[in-house]
Amino acid sequence: MKKKGLCFVLLFHLLFLAGCWDQRELSLVSMAIGMAVDVGENSLYKITIEAINPAELNEQTASGNAPSVVFTLEGNTMAEIAHKMNIGFSKALIYSHMKTVIISKAIAEKGMLEFIDFLERNREIRDDFNFIMVDEGKAADVLKVLYTIQKSSSLKLTRQLKTGAQLWGSDPDIRLTDFINAFTSSGRQPIMAAVHISGDPKKGASMDNLKKSELDSVVEIHSLAMFRNEKLVGTLPVEETRDYLWTQNKIKTTIVSVPCGNDNYLALRLIHSRTKIKADIQNGKPHIQLSIRAEGYLNGNFCGPYPLNESSTYLEFEKRAEDYLKERISHLINIVQKDYGVDIFGFGEDLERQNPKKYKEFQKNWDEAFQQAQIDVETDVKIRRAGLSSKGPLLREK
Structure with a gap:
């Protein structure tokens, strides 16, 4: 009887080791590591996704191809666009490893409540990505500018913001949760870092940009964007970002x-x-x-x-x-x-x-x-x- 009972317990526990019901094979998915949000031409939003090409990020397997793939799609809701991305991408996109979400100045001035709601509500998307604005031009262009050391635009920008915060104080280190907490607080208004594309964005998107010591285009930390609720009210120079961080006890x-x-x-x-x-x-x-x-x-x-x-x-x-x-x-x-x-x-x-x-x-x-x-x-x-x-x-x- 004891042996029968032990066998029953073992079989019962094996049911919990059968695997994940929603697992997806790595060969069938692509990781989205960057998202850019612009105002749509025919719809409310134009969303650009950067998905990495893992082989090109490894020195042993790199063959000189593009380190990432960028695709743009329009729609009236973020949820619709996110699930329609396979119009251009061959594999299913995973959004859980996103490093940056970039918004255009036009979106910031218009208001961001709808797509912020999607980012917070989606169970697959984490809240630990950098939340930043581009001061002029299209947010999509930021994801296309290549960089020699970190080939992927999103990976480069993530490291750039972190290093800037640690060594000088040029980035307020704002995540989605920080923005939402300030938005819902009665005693604080939201902020985020703003970046600027120096040079020609079209030349920066070329593979030739990876072969030059003096780049044709580079993304720079530019300023500090200030909001009243979810709408942009103005920006401060990057030099004053550090002065702001003094008040927040965040100078390292x-x-x-x-x-x-x-x-x-x-x-x-x-x-x-x-x-x-x-x-x-x-x-x-x-x-x-x-x-x-x-x-x-x-x-x-x-x-x-x-x-x-x-x-x-x-x-x-x-x-x-x-x-x-x-x-x-x-x-x-x-x-x-x-x-x-x-x-x-x-x-x-x-x-x-x-x-x-x-x-x-x-x-x-x-x-x-x-x-x-x-x-x-x-x-x-x-x-x-x-x-x-x-x-x-x-x-x-x-």
Whole structure:
């Protein structure tokens, strides 16, 4: 009896090892790694999909063919277009490995609620892809520009955005979930990175672009796009993206060129940074206090023959850096307040967390309250060392 019972248990568990009911063979599918959304000519949307050619991404199997295949289709809903793509593609598309979704400026100005709903609702599509805008031209052109190192446009752009965020602060690192959370929040408005195609997009789509050291076309990180709900209201230069990231406590490491008169600059590499925010209501208006502390070391000195073995030199450099950062960040906040009137910084969320009862008075019209808010910025910069050289050419005798 015991043996019969054991056999029954084993047979029962074998039912759960029979495989996946919805499995698809790799030889019968293609991986979509990039999607571009443009305004359609005859329909609401024009969707372009980039599907990779795996053999060309492997150095051992590459034969000089195109690293990916791009196909465009129009339709009135995203769901319809996604399932009609085999009009052009031979294999079934899998969207679970998408790296980038690029929207045109025209789509951003028109509104994105319908296709965002599709991206979030679809169970196959993950929410960890880069969500970006192209500042001019067609979003589809971004997927066609080839690059020597990462041959696929989407793979190159994914690595480019990640590296830019880590080394300098040029990308806010926005995913679909981040955009939706800001869209549904009463105390924050959405943002995303914007890219620009430098050069001729048609030449960038040619295989000849892979054979040149100076490319005919390249996709560059260009600016920061700001939204009111799902519609674009304006953009900020990429230099101000980093200033924005200071307010979000997202600066990992960066180089700051601090002016010191007569076209001379002091270069500081900041490797530790922390931002604290205090939010309150004073005299009937929101009062936001940003406290930014950064540490780093001297990476270049062209401000004159300052002796680097004296503490007064470091105090002077720290003061210059503090004033410079404070001026830049305060200027950015003032521009967003007065010219655009959207709280992309999430100060409303800070106020809601710290003083939920007071926030309720402004919750329905927070953007209006944000425009009248008093926002103070304090900076504290510490230079810990002078790099490998304690003197430098300005202090050495001839």
